[in-house]
Amino acid sequence: MNGDDLRFGVLGPLTVHSGARGAMQLRSPKYRIVLAALLLAPGRTVPVAELAEAVWGTRPPADARRALQLHILRVRAAFAQSRLAPVIVSDPGGYRIDVDPGTVDTGSLARLLGEADAAAHRDDPDAEAAALRGALTLWRGEPLCDVPSDLLHRTYVPALDKQRLSILTRFHDLGLRLGRLDETAESALQYLGRYPLAEPLWRQLVTALHRAGRRADALQAYERARQRFADDLAVAPGPALRQLHASVLADRLVTADRAGPPGVPRQVPNAIAGFVARTAELRQLEALVGGGDRRPVAVTGTGGIGKTALAAYVARRAADTFPDGQLWIDLRGYDARPALPPAQALTILLGSLGVPGTLLPADLDGLTRRYRSVMAGRRALVVLDNARDAAQVRALLPGRSPSLVLVTSRRTLGDMTGGHVLRLGPFDRAAGRALLVERLGAARVERESAAADGIVELCEGLPLALAVAAARALAHPAVPLARLHRQLRYVDAPLDRFAGSDARADVRTVLSWSYLALRPRAAALLRRLGQQPGLIVRECFAADRAALDELVEAHLITERRAGAFGMHPLVHAYAAEQPGGRQHGLGGGERGRAAELAGRR
Structure with missing residues (x-):
C-alpha cells in the first residue's frame, strides 16, 4: 500500500491530509468526484463506466474514457504538487486507489465498530461506549457534501446516514444503561435536529429526562415529538413512545421487560408488485410454511432471481398461521454494507419482541439464550433475508419453538441443520412474458408481441433484469416497446442493459456482491x-x-x-x-x- 501518513475523509466535505504536509485542496468539483469514488472503494478497481457515471451522470462526453484519463492525470498532479505519495493506480478496465482502507474515515469507522463489538462481547460497556463515541466524531457533516455526484449520493449517503443513526441509538442505550442520563439527553436532543422523525431518539430523550428526575421536561419532550409527527407525517407516535409517555404521566420508571412496545410485530414488507409465476415453488414453499414441520426453510438462488419477492409473498399470505407475529430482518449478507453480525441481529429481533436494549446481555451466547427464552411458546414467523451463510443464521434459530424460520440466501445453506432447501432457477419465456404483462398490462404487451418477446429473451430469465426493463417501459408509456428492445439490444455490454440508479436494482452491482464474497x-x-x-x-x-x-x-x-x-x-x-x-x-x-x-x- 502507498500513502505515507495520508488520511482521507468522506464523512463530511472531502478531505486529504498529510501529517507532514498538511491538507491538500482539490478545487475542481469533478476532481473531487473522481477521488471520492475511488476512496469509497479503497483497494478495489472502479470500472471506467462507473467513474464516468459518477462524474457526468447519464450524459457523458463523446470520449468519456479520454476525458476521465485527463481527470485522473490532474488529480495525480495535485498529489504531486502537494508532494504527496502517488496513490491512484491504473488497472485493466478502471482505476484503483492504493491505500490502506484504515486511512479513509469509513475504514476508521469499521475499526471502531469492531472495537465496540469486541467490548460488548467481553461485557465492557465503558470501552464500548468510548468506541461508539469515537465513531460518531468521525462525521463532520453530511457525507460527500462538497462532492456533486448524484450517483455517489444515491449509492452511499443513505446507507451511511442509516449507519450513523444506528450507532447513535446504540450509544444512547449504553448511556442509559450506565446512568449517564444528562449526557444521553443532551446528545439525543442534539441529534434530533438532524433526525427529527427518529422515534428511538425521542424515546431515549424522554427516558433519560424522566430517569434524571426531570419529569416536566420529559413530558414536554414527548409533546414536541407528538407535534412533530402530527405536522410532518400526520400520524401519532408509535406504541412504544406512547406507552413511555403513559409511564411518565404515572411517574413510573421504565425498567422491566414489559416496557417494550406492545402488540404483535408485523414486519413483512409489502409483496412486490407484479409477482408472477413460480407456481410449483410457491406451492412447495406454502406447504412447508403452512404445515406442522417447524424445521427452518431456506430459499436459495443467484442474485436477482427473486428470493426476497417469493419470501415476502408467502409470508404475507401465511400471516394468519402465525398469530404471534412476523419478524423480518435483512442480514445484509450480500450488500454494499457489511453483513449484520449475529449479535446485532439478535439485538434487533429482541427489540422487535419488546425487550429493551438496557436489559439485553452483552455477549452472543447470552443474547441467543434470551432470544430462545422469549421465543419459547410463541408461534411466529421469522424471515432472515439475504443471509451470508449458515454461520450467520445458526444463532438466530429459536430452538424448540412453534415458530418457523424462513431464510433467503445466495448460498445453498446445505449445512443448516435439519432444514429444507428450495432452489430458485431462471424464469422460462412464458413466465418472463407474464411478468411484463403484469407490470405493463396485457394490451401493451399484446400490441407489440414480438418486441416484448425480444425483451424477455435479452433478460435471460433473470427476474431482476425483467423488472428493470419493465420499469423503464413503465416510466415511458408513450415509447414503443420496439424502441426499448433496440436500446437494450444495441449496447456494448450485456449488463449495461440493466443498469439502475438503485444499487439493488442494478444487475451488475447485485452480481458483484456474490463475486466479492x-x-x-x-x-x-x-x-x-x-x-x-x-x-x-x-x-x-x-x-x-x-x-x-x-x-x-x-x-x-x-x-x-x-x-x-x-x-x-x-x-x-x-x-x-x-x-x-x-x-x-x-x-x-x-x-x-x-x-x-x-x-x-
Missing part, C-alpha cells in the same frame, strides 16, 4: 470461465474442484449433469468483465481444449 481461488476460476466462449464447462477443465464447488455453492454456476456445469449468460457476462481473467486464465493450447469441451446451453 468468493475466496481468491474461486474468484480466479470464475474469471477464467468468463473468458471461455461457452456457457457449459466440463469438470476436467476446472482442475480445482474446491473452487468449482464454491461457485456451485454460491449459485454462480450449476451442475446440469454429472461433470458438466452451466453458467447463466448474465453471470458469464459479469465474469468476462472482471480484470485479470485473461492473465489468470489458460494459455492458447489450453483455451483451445476448453473451447472444445465447452458448449452452448
Whole structure:
C-alpha cells in the first residue's frame, strides 16, 4: 500500500491530509468526484463506466474514457504538487486507489465498530461506549457534501446516514444503561435536529429526562415529538413512545421487560408488485410454511432471481398461521454494507419482541439464550433475508419453538441443520412474458408481441433484469416497446442493459456482491470461465474442484449433469468483465481444449 501518513475523509466535505504536509485542496468539483469514488472503494478497481457515471451522470462526453484519463492525470498532479505519495493506480478496465482502507474515515469507522463489538462481547460497556463515541466524531457533516455526484449520493449517503443513526441509538442505550442520563439527553436532543422523525431518539430523550428526575421536561419532550409527527407525517407516535409517555404521566420508571412496545410485530414488507409465476415453488414453499414441520426453510438462488419477492409473498399470505407475529430482518449478507453480525441481529429481533436494549446481555451466547427464552411458546414467523451463510443464521434459530424460520440466501445453506432447501432457477419465456404483462398490462404487451418477446429473451430469465426493463417501459408509456428492445439490444455490454440508479436494482452491482464474497481461488476460476466462449464447462477443465464447488455453492454456476456445469449468460457476462481473467486464465493450447469441451446451453 502507498500513502505515507495520508488520511482521507468522506464523512463530511472531502478531505486529504498529510501529517507532514498538511491538507491538500482539490478545487475542481469533478476532481473531487473522481477521488471520492475511488476512496469509497479503497483497494478495489472502479470500472471506467462507473467513474464516468459518477462524474457526468447519464450524459457523458463523446470520449468519456479520454476525458476521465485527463481527470485522473490532474488529480495525480495535485498529489504531486502537494508532494504527496502517488496513490491512484491504473488497472485493466478502471482505476484503483492504493491505500490502506484504515486511512479513509469509513475504514476508521469499521475499526471502531469492531472495537465496540469486541467490548460488548467481553461485557465492557465503558470501552464500548468510548468506541461508539469515537465513531460518531468521525462525521463532520453530511457525507460527500462538497462532492456533486448524484450517483455517489444515491449509492452511499443513505446507507451511511442509516449507519450513523444506528450507532447513535446504540450509544444512547449504553448511556442509559450506565446512568449517564444528562449526557444521553443532551446528545439525543442534539441529534434530533438532524433526525427529527427518529422515534428511538425521542424515546431515549424522554427516558433519560424522566430517569434524571426531570419529569416536566420529559413530558414536554414527548409533546414536541407528538407535534412533530402530527405536522410532518400526520400520524401519532408509535406504541412504544406512547406507552413511555403513559409511564411518565404515572411517574413510573421504565425498567422491566414489559416496557417494550406492545402488540404483535408485523414486519413483512409489502409483496412486490407484479409477482408472477413460480407456481410449483410457491406451492412447495406454502406447504412447508403452512404445515406442522417447524424445521427452518431456506430459499436459495443467484442474485436477482427473486428470493426476497417469493419470501415476502408467502409470508404475507401465511400471516394468519402465525398469530404471534412476523419478524423480518435483512442480514445484509450480500450488500454494499457489511453483513449484520449475529449479535446485532439478535439485538434487533429482541427489540422487535419488546425487550429493551438496557436489559439485553452483552455477549452472543447470552443474547441467543434470551432470544430462545422469549421465543419459547410463541408461534411466529421469522424471515432472515439475504443471509451470508449458515454461520450467520445458526444463532438466530429459536430452538424448540412453534415458530418457523424462513431464510433467503445466495448460498445453498446445505449445512443448516435439519432444514429444507428450495432452489430458485431462471424464469422460462412464458413466465418472463407474464411478468411484463403484469407490470405493463396485457394490451401493451399484446400490441407489440414480438418486441416484448425480444425483451424477455435479452433478460435471460433473470427476474431482476425483467423488472428493470419493465420499469423503464413503465416510466415511458408513450415509447414503443420496439424502441426499448433496440436500446437494450444495441449496447456494448450485456449488463449495461440493466443498469439502475438503485444499487439493488442494478444487475451488475447485485452480481458483484456474490463475486466479492468468493475466496481468491474461486474468484480466479470464475474469471477464467468468463473468458471461455461457452456457457457449459466440463469438470476436467476446472482442475480445482474446491473452487468449482464454491461457485456451485454460491449459485454462480450449476451442475446440469454429472461433470458438466452451466453458467447463466448474465453471470458469464459479469465474469468476462472482471480484470485479470485473461492473465489468470489458460494459455492458447489450453483455451483451445476448453473451447472444445465447452458448449452452448
